[in-house]
Amino acid sequence: MNSHALKELFELVAAGRLTADQAVSRLKRLPFEKLDYACVDHHRSLRKGFPEVVFGEGKTVEQILGIARAMIDHGDIVMVTRLSEQKAASFQEVFPNAVYHRQARVLVYDVGPVESVESTRKGLIMVVAAGTSDIPVAEEAVVTARTMGHRVETLYDVGVSGIHRLLDHAETWSAASVFIVVAGMEGALASVVGGLVDKPVIAVPTSVGYGASFGGVAALLAMLNSCASNVAVVNIDNGFGAGYVAALINNLASVHP
Numbered sequence: 001m002n003s004h005a006l007k008e009l010f011e012l013v014a015a016g017r018l019t020a021d022q023a024v025s026r027l028k029r030l031p032f033e034k035l036d037y038a039c040v041d042h043h044r045s046l047r048k049g050f051p052e053v054v055f056g057e058g059k060t061v062e063q064i065l066g067i068a069r070a071m072i073d074h075g076d077i078v079m080v081t082r083l084s085e086q087k088a089a090s091f092q093e094v095f096p097n098a099v100y101h102r103q104a105r106v107l108v109y110d111v112g113p114v115e116s117v118e119s120t121r122k123g124l125i126m127v128v129a130a131g132t133s134d135i136p137v138a139e140e141a142v143v144t145a146r147t148m149g150h151r152v153e154t155l156y157d158v159g160v161s162g163i164h165r166l167l168d169h170a171e172t173w174s175a176a177s178v179f180i181v182v183a184g185m186e187g188a189l190a191s192v193v194g195g196l197v198d199k200p201v202i203a204v205p206t207s208v209g210y211g212a213s214f215g216g217v218a219a220l221l222a223m224l225n226s227c228a229s230n231v232a233v234v235n236i237d238n239g240f241g242a243g244y245v246a247a248l249i250n251n252l253a254s255v256h257p
Contacts, residue, residue, distance in 0.1 A: 033070050037063050040070045049251070050148055051076035053240070056083035056107075061090040068095070068109065078109040079147055081140065081240045104139035104239070108147050123177030123253035125152045125246045128166075128193060130159030130183035133208045137239040138182040141204065144243030150250050160188045173197055177253035180242045184208025187219030194228025200249055202242045203233045 012018040024046075033040040044052040054067055064087065068078045078098075080091070088100040088107050098109040125145050129138040135156055145152050153176075158166040166189075173179075179197060182204040183189040190203035203226070205219035212218065216236035223233045234241040 033074075035066055035070065038067050040067055040074075042071075042074045042076070045076060050244075050247075051079070053244075054078065054080040056080045056087060056105075061087050064091060065094055072109070077147065078107075079144075080107040081105065081144075083107050101139065101143045103136050104143040105136070106140055106143045106147075106240075108143070123151070123250040124175045125150055125178055125180065125243075125250055126173065126176035127152060127154045127180045128158060128182065128189065129154070129156045130181075130185070130189040131208065132157050134182045134184055134206050137204060137206045137237050138180070140239030141180050141182070141243035141246065142239075144240050145247045145250075148244070148247040150247050158189075159183065159185075160192055163192065166192065170196070178202065178246045178249040180204060180246050182206060182239065182242075183223075184216060184219050185210075185213060187222040190223045190231050190233075191226040191228050194226060194231040197230070199230065201228065201231045202246055203231050204239060204242045205233070205236050207237055 013020060013023050031042060033042060041052045044050070051071060054064060056064060064080060064083075068080070068091070071078050082105055083091075083100070084105070085100070085102060091107060092098050092100065095109050098107055100107045127138050127142050129135050138154065138156065142152050142154060153172070155166075155169055155172070158169065173196070176197070176199055178199055179193055179201045181190040181193045181201055184206035185208065187203070187205050190201060194201045203223040205216045205223055207216035209216070209218065220233065220236055223231065234245070
């Protein structure tokens with residue numbers, strides 16, 4: 001929306017022809033900025049509470065930088081997922097203050113140091129990973145939720161092959177508002193956690209496993225068929241999606257303690 005259109009909208013509100021809620025409703029649908037290769041949604045944060053997130057795979061460094069510049073000029077946090085170290089290094093040459101989380105393959109740029117910001121939210125997101133090989137996907141969820149302003153704790157390498165490792169941490173569960181459970185192989189950990197807690201469990205199947213795991217399909221189907229009624233499932237290796245949904249759930253926990 002250009003300055004003329006914005007001024008016209010304010011005039012309509014001042015004249016009583018639009019209510020404030022109607023004006024906000026219009027703003028939620030506009031605007032976006034057209035680049036040669038992308039349409040940058042500048043009102044994503046108004047509609048959804050967080051800016052547009054850039055998927056790094058398949059984009060050139062120049063495209064990522066172009067989108068990032070448009071977002072930075074608008075005052076938005078830039079978060080790029082599935083970004084290689086090489087592309088991240090090129091990004092940091094232009095924006096040295098950008099933080100790259102290597103395991104998560106996520107880059108975050110903000111006007112302030114994102115990682116030092118203390119969340120004021122009351123709820124806690126607990127990220128549980130079955131094995132060390134699942135940590136990269138778990139870390140994508142962690143970085144996503146923390147960038148969105150939430151408190152996150154992790155519990156790693158507690159899969160069902162050594163279930164006593166998980167049960168040893170039962171005391172830490174009570175403070176969590178939502179759980180993210182990341183597991184490959186047969187994906188059983190999500191059902192186990194779901195059967196032990198009274199909070200939402202977001203299950204993330206990973207592509208970790210031997211041949212019959214079919215690149216995460218076995219874990220996905222196991223999680224979808226979980227008999228634990230508090231388990232919901234995102235796509236294979238989708239740590240970002242799990243972190244984002246967990247943040248939305250935790251928002252509700254913060255509003256309704």
